[in-house]
Amino acid sequence: MSKFMVVYGTKSGCTRGVAQRIGECLARKGADVDVVSAQEADGLAAYDAVIVGSGIRMSQWHEPARAWVAQNAEQLQQIPVAFYTVNLTMAKEPERAPEVRAWTDPVIESSGVSPLDIGLFAGWNEPKEFSFIERTVLKALKAPQGDFRDWDAIDAWAETVSEKMGV
Ligand SMILES: Cc1cc2nc3c(=O)[nH]c(=O)nc-3n(C[C@H](O)[C@H](O)[C@H](O)COP(=O)(O)O)c2cc1C
Numbered sequence: 001m002s003k004f005m006v007v008y009g010t011k012s013g014c015t016r017g018v019a020q021r022i023g024e025c026l027a028r029k030g031a032d033v034d035v036v037s038a039q040e041a042d043g044l045a046a047y048d049a050v051i052v053g054s055g056i057r058m059s060q061w062h063e064p065a066r067a068w069v070a071q072n073a074e075q076l077q078q079i080p081v082a083f084y085t086v087n088l089t090m091a092k093e094p095e096r097a098p099e100v101r102a103w104t105d106p107v108i109e110s111s112g113v114s115p116l117d118i119g120l121f122a123g124w125n126e127p128k129e130f131s132f133i134e135r136t137v138l139k140a141l142k143a144p145q146g147d148f149r150d151w152d153a154i155d156a157w158a159e160t161v162s163e164k165m166g167v
Helices: 012-029 063-071 092-110 133-140 153-164
Strands: 002-011 032-037 048-055 083-086 118-124
Touching: 012 032, 012 048, 012 118, 012 153, 032 083, 032 133, 048 063, 048 092, 063 092, 083 092, 083 153, 092 118, 118 153
Parallel strands: 002 032, 002 048, 048 083, 083 118
Antiparallel strands: none
16 A cells, blocks of 8 residues: 655644645545654655645745755655645635745755645635734735635645556
8 A cells, every 4th residue: 555645834724734635535545644744744764655735924835844845855856746835825816826836836946856746725814823913914915814725626636646646
């Protein structure tokens, strides 16, 4: 049985939910899946493929997710890898997808990995999940409120990626 790791970087928990959903989709197809945060993710030796992603703050992946990719770049270059990014731009202005992709590209390029796929997903603006300062920033950005995670889009992407990974 193929063994997969789904790695996530999150601050509010939104991206953990996306990672869990991707993991559930792979598990339904018969894969053995570990869903782990970038801070907790261990070595890659046991894994056949990896899906790694992060939420966005100020146009950047979270530092622990960037660091995890950088630290594991050499091994990631040897196995199939897909990347995903969770943010509010995809909820508010999906036509700005190329810009969101550009926030993700530096992480991929500096790792030297050729990704199987790159998923760009809408996240949430749930005020109860954010600090006062974070709420203030999102208000200033006129970010819409709500949970914009599109589970069908996430499932469809996970399905495509699992096929590319041979699950
Ligand atoms: C302080 C702050 C800055 C943010 N900056 C951006 C941004 O630059 N672009 C964007 O599309 N979303 C931005 N977001 C929205 C988050 O990416 C979104 O809420 C996401 O769902 C958070 O998931 P996470 O907590 O798992 O990282 C920002 C959110 C906060 C609180």
